[in-house]
Amino acid sequence: MSGSRRSSRVRATAFIAFFFALFSTGSSTAQVPVLMWSNDGLPPLAPPAAGHITSDDQFAAYLNSAFGSGPHTVLLFLQDKLSKDDFTVFGGVFGNKQDGAFQNLEAAVQSSSSSVTLPALEWSGSSAILAMLQEKLGVSPLLVDADTLPHLSINASVSNLLLLNLPYCTSLHKPCREVLRDNDEIIGNVLSTMKAKNVPYTAIYTGLQPSRVIAERSMSNQPVGRSLLQAVVPDVKAPIMFNASGGPCIMLWAQNLSVSLSERPVWIDLAAQTPSVTGSMCNSSNSRLVLTYPSGITLSFFMSQRFYPVSARNWFSLDSVQLQANGSTAAFIGSRSIYAPAEYSFHCQSVSSFQDALLVPNNTNQNTSQWRLNFVDFQIQGFGLANGTNFSYASDCAGFFTPGIWMGLLTSLLLLFIFVYGLHMIMQLNTMDRFDDPKGPSISVPQSE
Structure with missing residues (x-):
């Protein structure tokens, strides 16, 4: 009993040491972590030194020793992206472990008969690990999931390569911790199924590509000697432009043009x-920008320009946005906030149809009532393009009197009122017009008997 406790303690210590090794690994080379554990035994592997990056040849040599003879059943949990930072940030190693996103994974590694952890495996391609396993096992991968695996008959007398794809988090899907926790639940369910089938297996958890890649800058083009530190300017996407016979007439740019076509938002x-801009048009009073994407989704922006006598100038507005997908169409009416002078462009940090909506859904079709739009750092101009490369001056959707400005104004007025009231009180003070002379004769008051 003491021996089993000691081995369990050693495995737990090794798993925690793996996370500390993650903190110590530092390199700009693209890399993915690899976790292997088995209920049938794995050949021993010395823990890599801090900062060591395991090469493809070293990993292939270890796979030769692990799967060199006899049939093997391998479970490959291949996540879309994975890096060591995912373990350190979402693993719950420090602080509250109950909030960690890898509880089933940690329990599986600690309870296995043997395990191997590689904090940094050199990443050479999205299919490198899968190709290595196919070569070592001599079988093609079988794509399964947690629902189909219980109904699958596994022949342990031959080699099997079971592939389970796991998603990775995006900025508009759900928090990364929740996505990784859902993946961890899938891993737990699959391992429970394998335990119920009583099939010896080796499990591998890794990523299709790194989730965080630090690019190495080439030193060949760098000047020799001292130089000032400077910020690295990220690549900026070019704006979408529609050119008519007279030149460019519509321009659009956005950091994100996200759409959701389901009741539970899954953002694209x-x-x-x-996109293709076929179907777009523009004239002196109306503009239409049609964006047709390879995924089969079409976004159409309808703009108009008119003269307002009160301001004695032309103004343009985004009247509506249409979303077409799967043979259905949803319309979103632009609110009165989406407008600008005709010679300006319109800019807004967030244009959405569900939160502080500037685009109001105008479709009662049940199939499209749950569709949503969310444009981040959105800028559009449909008239008065002075040149074909830059937007005109932008009219922003943010109002001038924000809550912070109102709070500052009210606080300033309150302090001004206190100051004026105090000054008024001081000015009302009057000095005494008569004083007693201490050198003069004293006042005597006769006493009557």
Whole structure:
């Protein structure tokens, strides 16, 4: 009994040491962590030194020793992205472990008969690990999930490579901790199924590519000697532009053009795709920008320009946005906040149809009532483009009197009132017009008997 406790303690210590090794690993080379554990035994592997990056050849040599002879059943949990920072940030190693996103994974590694951890495996391609396992096992991968695995018959007398794809978090999907916790639950369910089937297996958890890559800057083009530190300017996407016969007439740019086509929001960022502008048009009073994406989604922006006598100038407005997908169309009416002078562009940090909505849904179709739009750092101009490369001066959607400004104004007025009241009280003070002379004769008051 004491021996089992000691081995469990050693495995727990090794797992915690793995996380500390993650903190010590520092390199600008793209890398992914790899966790391997088995209920049938793995050949021993010395823990890598801090900062060591395991090469593909070293990992292939270890796979040869692990799967060199006999049939093996391998579970490959291949996440879309994974880096050592995911363990250190969301693992719950420091602080509250109950809030960690890898509880089932940690329990599986600690309870296994043997485990191997590689904090940094050199990443050479999205299919490198899968190709290595195919070569060592001599079988093609079988794509499964937690729902189909219980109904799958596994023949332990031959090698099996079971592939389970796991998603990774995006900025608009859900918090990373929740996504990784859902993946951890899937891993726990799959391992419980394998335990119920009583099949010996080896499990591998890694990433298809790093979630955080630090690019190495080439030193060949760097000047030799001292130089001032300077910020690295990120790559900026070019704006979407529609050119008519007279030149460019519509321009649009956004950091994110995200749409959701389901009741439970699963966001698709269209800004990462290159659209076609076929069907767009513009004239002196109306403009239409039609963006057709390779994913089959079409976004259409309808703008108009009119003259307002009160301001004695032309103004343009974004009247509506149409979203077409899967043979259905949803319309979103632009509120009165989406407008600007005709020679200006319109800019807004957030244009959405569900929170502080500037785009109001105008579709009663049940299939499209749950569709949503969310544009981040959105800028559009449909008229008065002075040149074909830059937007005109931007009219921003943010109001001047924000809550912070109102609080500052009210506080200043209150302090001014106190100051004026105090000054008024001081000015009302009067000095005495008569004083007693201490050198003069004293006042005597006769006493009557």
